[in-house]
Amino acid sequence: MFSKLTAFLQQAAEITSQIVLGPGISRTDEFEQHWKSITDTITSNQKEPGYRVEDSLKRMLELLKAEEQEKGDGMGPCLEFVLQHKLLDTLQTVGQNNYPEGMRLHVVTFFTQLLEGMEQSLLPHISIHQAMQKEVLSCGLNPSSPISAAEMVFLRVLCLKMLNNACLADFFIVEKNSVKHFLVADTLLRIVVSQDNAVSEKAYECLLSCASLQHNEVARTMASQFPLLVASKLQYHAQLIPTSCPPSVVFTCQAGWGAERLRGDIHTSDSCGLGHVGAFFSWLDYCERVVSSGLTVLAVAVCSSVLEQVLVSVLRTKLFKPHEEDIILATAVLIRCIQSIKSELLLKVFVTFVLCEAGPPLPPTTHTVLTKLVSLCDHPNDEVCLVTLQLFDVLTTLPQPEVMQTLVLQYWRGCIRPPSPLDTQGLRKELEQTIESYLTLVPPGLASCGSVHGETDIEQYLIEAHRQVAQCKSLCALWTCDGSSTISAAPLSHDQSCDKGVEEGAFLSALLNKLERLLDQPYDVSLVLTSLLATVASISHPAIDCWLLATDLSQQCERNVFSVLKRVSCDLQTHAERNPVLPVNLLEARRRLVGMETSDLLSMPHNALVEGTIVLEEFVKELCAIIFAKRTSEMFTAARLLKPHSVT
Numbered sequence: 009m010f011s012k013l014t015a016f017l018q019q020a021a022e023i024t025s026q027i028v029l030g031p032g033i034s035r036t037d038e039f040e041q042h043w044k045s046i047t048d049t050i051t052s053n054q055k056e057p058g059y060r061v062e063d064s065l066k067r068m069l070e071l072l073k074a075e076e077q078e079k080g081d082g083m084g085p086c087l088e089f090v091l092q093h094k095l096l097d098t099l100q101t102v103g104q105n106n107y108p109e110g111m112r113l114h115v116v117t118f119f120t121q122l123l124e125g126m127e128q129s130l131l132p133h134i135s136i137h138q139a140m141q142k143e144v145l146s147c148g149l150n151p152s153s154p155i156s157a158a159e160m161v162f163l164r165v166l167c168l169k170m171l172n173n174a175c176l177a178d179f180f181i182v183e184k185n186s187v188k189h190f191l192v193a194d195t196l197l198r199i200v201v202s203q204d205n206a207v208s209e210k211a212y213e214c215l216l217s218c219a220s221l222q223h224n225e226v227a228r229t230m231a232s233q234f235p236l237l238v239a240s241k242l243q244y245h246a247q248l249i250p251t252s253c254p255p256s257v258v259f260t261c262q263a264g265w266g267a268e269r270l271r272g273d274i275h276t277s278d279s280c281g282l283g284h285v286g287a288f289f290s291w292l293d294y295c296e297r298v299v300s301s302g303l304t305v306l307a308v309a310v311c312s313s314v315l316e317q318v319l320v321s322v323l324r325t326k327l328f329k330p331h332e333e334d335i336i337l338a339t340a341v342l343i344r345c346i347q348s349i350k351s352e353l354l355l356k357v358f359v360t361f362v363l364c365e366a367g368p369p370l371p372p373t374t375h376t377v378l379t380k381l382v383s384l385c386d387h388p389n390d391e392v393c394l395v396t397l398q399l400f401d402v403l404t405t406l407p408q409p410e411v412m413q414t415l416v417l418q419y420w421r422g423c424i425r426p427p428s429p430l431d432t433q434g435l436r437k438e439l440e441q442t443i444e445s446y447l448t449l450v451p452p453g454l455a456s457c458g459s460v461h462g463e464t465d466i467e468q469y470l471i472e473a474h475r476q477v478a479q480c481k482s483l484c485a486l487w488t489c490d491g492s493s494t495i496s497a498a499p500l501s502h503d504q505s506c507d508k509g510v511e512e513g514a515f516l517s518a519l520l521n522k523l524e525r526l527l528d529q530p531y532d533v534s535l536v537l538t539s540l541l542a543t544v545a546s547i548s549h550p551a552i553d554c555w556l557l558a559t560d561l562s563q564q565c566e567r568n569v570f571s572v573l574k575r576v577s578c579d580l581q582t583h584a585e586r587n588p589v590l591p592v593n594l595l596e597a598r599r600r601l602v603g604m605e606t607s608d609l610l611s612m613p614h615n616a617l618v619e620g621t622i623v624l625e626e627f628v629k630e631l632c633a634i635i636f637a638k639r640t641s642e643m644f645t646a647a648r649l650l651k652p653h654s655v656t
Contacts, residue, residue, distance in 0.1 A: 035071050035074065035075060035085075035086060036085040036086055036089070038067075038071060039068055039071045039072075039085075039086045039089060040089060042064040042065075042067055042068050042071075043064075043068065043089075043093075043095065045059065045064050046061055046064050046065070047098075049061055049108065050102050050107070050108065050111075061108075061110075061111065061114055062114045062117070065114055065117075065118045068086075069118065069121055069122060069125060071086050072086050072087060072090070072122075072125075072126065073125055073126065075087065076126060076127060076128060081128055087130075090135075091133055091135050091136070094135045094139070096119070096122075096135065096136055096139035096140070097135060097138065097139045097142075099115045099118065099119075099139070100115060100119075100139045100142045100143050100146070101142075102115070103115025103116065103143075103146075104142070104146045112155055113155045113158055115143075116143070116147075116155060116158045116159055116162050117158060119139075119140070119143055119162055120158070120161055120162040120165050123140075123162075123165045123166060123169060124165045129169075129173065129176065131169070131176050131179050132179070137179035137180075140166070140179070140180075141179070141180060141182070141191055143162070144163070144166070144180065144191050144192055144195050145191060145195060147159040147160075147162065147163060147195050147199065148195055148196075148198045148199035148202070151199075151201070151202045151203065151204075152203075156199075156202065156204060156207050157206075157207065159199075160199070160207055160210045160211065160214070163192065163195065163196065163199075163211075163214050164210065164213070164214055164217075166192060167192065167214045167217040167218060168217070170192075170217075170218070170221055171217055171220065171221065174221045174222050174223045174226075175223075177190065177192075177221055177223045177225070177226050178223075178225075180192050181225050181226070181229065188225060188228070188229050189229060190218070190225070190226050190229040190230060192214075192218060193215065193218050193226070193229065193230050193234065196211045196212075196214050196215045196218065197215070197233060197234065197237065199211040200212055200215070200237070212294070215230075215234060216294065216297060216298060216301075218230065219234065219298045219301065219302045219306055220298075220301040220302060222303065223303075224303065224305075227302060227303040227304075227305045227306040228305055228306075230306055231305050231306045231309040232309075234298075234306070234309075234310075235306070235309040235310040235312070235313040236313050236317075238291065238294060238295050238298065238310065238313070239295070239310070239313035239314050239316070239317040239318060240317060241287075241291045241294075242288060242291045242292060242295065242314060242317065242318045243317040243318050243321060243322055245284045245285075245287040245288040245291065246284075246288055246318055246322045246323070246341065247322055248281070248284045249281040249284045249285055249288065249337065249341075250280070250281040250284075251331065251333040251334050251337055252280065252281075252333060253280050253281040253282075253285060253337055254280065255336060255337075255339075255340035255343075255391075255395055257280050257281065257282055257285055258285055258337070258340040258341055258343075258344050259340065259343070259344055261282060261285045261286050261289065262286070263285070263286040263287075263288075263289035263290045263293065264289070264290060264293045265290050265291070265293040265294040265297060288341075289344065289345075289348065292345060292348070292349070293348075295310055295314060295354065296349055296350065296351045296354055298310050299311060299351045299353055299354045300350075300351045307353055308353070310354075311353055311354055311357045314354070314357060315357050315361060319357070319358070319361045320361075322338075323338045323341060323342060324338075324361075324377060326338035327339070327377060327380055327381070328380060332389050332391070332392050335384065335392055336391055336392055336395050339381070339384075339392075339395045339396055339398075339399050340395055342358065342362070342399055343395070343398055343399050343402055345358055346358050346359070346399075346402050346403065346406070347402055355406075355408075356408070359403065359406065359408055359410065359411065360410075361377060362377055362378060362381065362399075362403065363378055363410060363411065363414045363415075364376070364378070364414065378414070379514070381396055381399065381400070382514045382515050382518050383518070384396040385397055385400070385515075385518040385519065385522060386518050386521050386522060390529065390530050390533055393522070393529075393533055394530070394532055394533050394536060397522075397533065397536040397537055397540060398536055400415070400515070400540055401536050401539055401540050401543070403415075404540060404543045404544070405543065407483055409483065412544075412547060415513070415515040415516075416513060416515065416516060416544060416547070417547075417549065418513070419511040419512070419513035419516075420511075420549065420550075420551040435639060438639070439635070439636065439639040439640075441559070442557075442559055442635055442639075443632045443635060443636065445559040445570070446559070446570065446573075446628050446631055446632050446635070447628065447632065449570075449573050449574060449576075449577045449624070449628050450577070450624065450625045450628060451577060451580055451581045451584055453584070453591055454580065454584055454590065454591060454594060454621055454625075455625060466629055466632075466633065469629050469630050469632075469633035470633045470636065470637065472630075472633070473546075473630070473633035473634045473636065473637040474637045476542070476543070476546045476634070476637075477546050477548075477634060477637040477638050479546075480543075480546040480547050480548060481548050512567075516544070516556075519537060519540060519541055519544075520567060520568075520569070520572050522537050523537060523538075523541065523569070523572045523573070523576070524572050524575065524576065526573075526576050526620045526623060526624060527576060527579060527580060527583070527616065527617050527620035527621065527624075528616055528617075528620070529616065529620070530616065530619075531601075531616075531619040531620075531623065534619070534620060534623040535623065538623060538626075538627040538630065541569060541627075542627075542630050542631070542634060544556070545557055545569070545631060545634050545635075546634055546638075548638070553638070555568055556568050556569055557569060557570065557631065557634075557635060558570065569631070573624070573627075573628070576624060577624070580617075580620075580621055580624065583617055587617075590617075590618070590621075593618045594618055594621055594622065597615075597618045597619060597622060598622060601619075601622065
């Protein structure tokens with residue numbers, strides 16, 4: 009039905025044209041007659057009754073399309089007339105002057121439809137791309153112009169053409185004062201400051217398309233201003249997030265480029281800063297798209313701008329402020345950024361900022377970001393401590409070897425011992441003794457596991473431990489324990505000590521300090537703490553088995569996870585002797601933690617003690633599962649190596 013209607017309208021247009029121009033007129037003559045009508049109107053500034061310039065331009069475009077369908081890639085007389093008489097150049101000139109009134113809109117629309125409607129590329133023709141260059145430069149000169157939307161459509165179509173054929177960008181690269189400029193990007197950078205949010209957003213979309221062009225000159229020219237612009241948007245919203253904004257808002261805010269249009273009322277009725285949080289992470293998503301799709305020179309420039317204007321200028325400043333709200337907010341933003349970024353290059357910028365801070369040189373007395381964050385793990389404020397531990401929990405799960413290398417492994421360089429003889433029976437006996445020692449850490453009568461339906465049993469811990477150990481083993485192929493060689497997977501016994509001993513390092517020292525206060529800290533803090541230690545325990549490194557998880561310490565080591573938990577167990581036993589109703593409280597606490605109805609424990613004494621006891625029991629099970637997963641893998645390797653070779 010619609011095709012018949014279209015054919016009817018086309019036929020009617022042709023009949024009308026014949027009535028006006030005369031019957032039997034050729035396509036070329038008709039094209040020239042329409043152009044003559046336009047030029048007469050321009051020169052006389054008078055319109056014939058019922059005549060409209062836009063109708064002539066529309067008909068000329070239809071004639072060009074019809075000619076193209078007949079000629080294919082060849083050039084017909086209508087197109088030759090356009091090129092020979094420089095029609096586009098003339099139209100651009102009168103359109104820029106908007107003479108006669110309304111001509112600007114007609115010209116922009118014609119240029120857009122010409123680019124969009126013609127199958128063959130017209131830009132290589134000098135008279136075409138010169139006129140297009142001038143039209144690009146004339147866009148956005150008047151931010152309040154009513155045809156701004158039409159100009160953006162023109163630029164969008166031009167960007168799509170270049171995306172399909174990056175070589176077309178060559179026609180818009182010019183040199184001014186020995187500096188090359190990409191005219192399309194320069195115009196878009198002028199338009200993005202428009203007060204019309206819709207126009208500004210479309211300009212940023214076009215800039216994203218330009219950044220995606222696989223064109224070296226375009227990337228180099230855009231690397232000078234564009235990265236600073238997008239990083240400044242991040243900086244602007246990061247600075248305006250109120251310090252009272254809770255981490256839960258930062259973690260749960262739905263954001264992403266294109267998810268919502270930019271809002272003009274972002275400042276109103278937004279006490280918790282949700283609008284600026286959403287805008288910040290939307291612009292972060294925009295930056296990541298540029299980094300992921302752009303060439304290296306532009307991607308590196310964007311990353312450098314984000315580092316300087318956001319990480320160093322805003323987040324580092326907040327981290328070193330004395331106010332706890334600033335610290336919590338900056339750390340929460342770091343967590344969300346690291347969790348949401350998928351680009352390896354941009355993610356590495358954030359990780360490097362935390363591990364070995366880049367940026368302006370710091371005074372000798374100034375702490376680095378890593379030193380500051382490690383100290384915050386043991387902060388008196390539980391919320392500061394929690395969000396900092398969460399940051400490290402996110403970092404240690406990243407597939408980047410420099411994280412564990414900086415936090416843990418660098419203190420264990422040279423910790424390589426000669427491998428002991430592979431004996432599956434000896435390994436099995438050692439495994440049983442180690443697990444038994446850990447299980448005795450929960451005092452008799454306080455083991456409440458299995459008394460409440462719906463709890464995580466040991467089988468679930470084993471499944472998770474096997475997955476986590478396997479994942480860590482694959483990552484350990486990238487790590488080194490002496491700076492040059494890969495980590496040895498040989499099984500280690502406890503009666504041997506590392507050649508050069510081990511050091512805790514600031515990070516592990518902070519974690520063990522927190523573990524010593526397991527019975528005196530909030531449940532959420534203890535959960536993240538034990539999760540971090542479990543991740544470290546899963547690493548395939550000799551020092552993990554011979555020191556960190558060992559049940560008997562050498563003289564070179566003052567403490568490890570087992571010795572700290574043993575002291576915690578002794579303290580718990582003392583509390584249990586003074587508090588005979590502790591087992592009942594444990595049962596009630598477990599019921600509450602799995603969502604079952606129970607009495608209100610918030611007002612009961614020893615609430616932290618009760619929850620700490622539960623964490624202790626669950627952490628012991630988790631460590632046993634990790635040790636079992638690692639040692640059974642070693643026993644499998646030993647059995648396979650000791651299996652007699654078949655004789656052929």
